[in-house]
Amino acid sequence: VISLTPPALATPTTTGAVPATCTIYLHGATVTSWTVNGREMLFLSSKAILDGSKPIRGGIPLVFPQFGTYPGAPLPQHGFARTSTWRVLRTDVSPDETKATVVFVLTSSDLSLAARTAWPTPFRLEYTVTVDAVHHTLATDLAATNLATTTEFDMPFTWLLHTYLRVDAIEKTEIRGLEGHLYVNKAIADRDPTTQAFPALPIKEETDRVYQNVVPAAESHLHVLSGGRPAVEIVRTHGETAFRDVVVWNPWVDKAKAMADFGDDEYRHMVCVEVGDVVVPNAVSVAPGETRRAGQVLRALL
Numbered sequence: 001v002i003s004l005t006p007p008a009l010a011t012p013t014t015t016g017a018v019p020a021t022c023t024i025y026l027h028g029a030t031v032t033s034w035t036v037n038g039r040e041m042l043f044l045s046s047k048a049i050l051d052g053s054k055p056i057r058g059g060i061p062l063v064f065p066q067f068g069t070y071p072g073a074p075l076p077q078h079g080f081a082r083t084s085t086w087r088v089l090r091t092d093v094s095p096d097e098t099k100a101t102v103v104f105v106l107t108s109s110d111l112s113l114a115a116r117t118a119w120p121t122p123f124r125l126e127y128t129v130t131v132d133a134v135h136h137t138l139a140t141d142l143a144a145t146n147l148a149t150t151t152e153f154d155m156p157f158t159w160l161l162h163t164y165l166r167v168d169a170i171e172k173t174e175i176r177g178l179e180g181h182l183y184v185n186k187a188i189a190d191r192d193p194t195t196q197a198f199p200a201l202p203i204k205e206e207t208d209r210v211y212q213n214v215v216p217a218a219e220s221h222l223h224v225l226s227g228g229r230p231a232v233e234i235v236r237t238h239g240e241t242a243f244r245d246v247v248v249w250n251p252w253v254d255k256a257k258a259m260a261d262f263g264d265d266e267y268r269h270m271v272c273v274e275v276g277d278v279v280v281p282n283a284v285s286v287a288p289g290e291t292r293r294a295g296q297v298l299r300a301l302l
């Protein structure tokens, strides 16, 4: 477990709060906690299994190289990144000590035999996490490199940052920034694409929507609001290769009860807003020797 606290700000303020902290497990390189002035911004289930035997239920699990599952899928649901043990490549502190960074790496040789057999393309995945105590941000950045040496081995994949945000009360929560975009509702049998008609998406029932091609633009950052006030801003980085798709997920009552690693009432205190490239016609393909980069910056606004 890595604790990432910018040194200059590691001392509690007069209110007793540390301005910024972050905790990351080597299991899945899963960020499990990010606090801003003592306020926890991420949701981690009280029933999350942290011993490495399961993906962690909460924080920011990494989905790579397969989003979800489908008949004939080579890998288990959401791929192997969230269940592999990552290595720390380096840690860094900014000269003014207000930012702390850790870089993790995962390559084919770190995978279980089962995962390597199912996904034989040699690859390198770098994951950079930066906590900034002055700007109240957490940046999570992915870079995937295809290490194949022969040109026929393109590396197609889907990937996503499965961010579980903590919310005060789900009935007061809404997501903004998705208006006018097409989505598929995976929570119902009818999977015809529908257009998001309204600026706000409230969460009032089981929600499992995959919004397609929500091209990031300065004026269309995603926002999570609590009681009508912006609580978190999600900015997608890396310009042309930025994540294009956005998944919004809340299991609601019945699915919550069915999950062993999720408390029955915890759906009231979380929403997943997940940025990635997951819609298959949009999915990413990286040529041998090339690298694809994408990431997000979460900014606490309350």
Ligand code: BG6
Pocket (backbone or CB within 6 Å): 055, 077, 078, 162, 186, 208, 209, 247, 249, 274
């Ligand atoms: C979301 C999917 O990204 O992840 C949902 O859209 C899925 O369909 C959810 O239920 C959680 O997945 P898991 O494997 O962590 O239980």
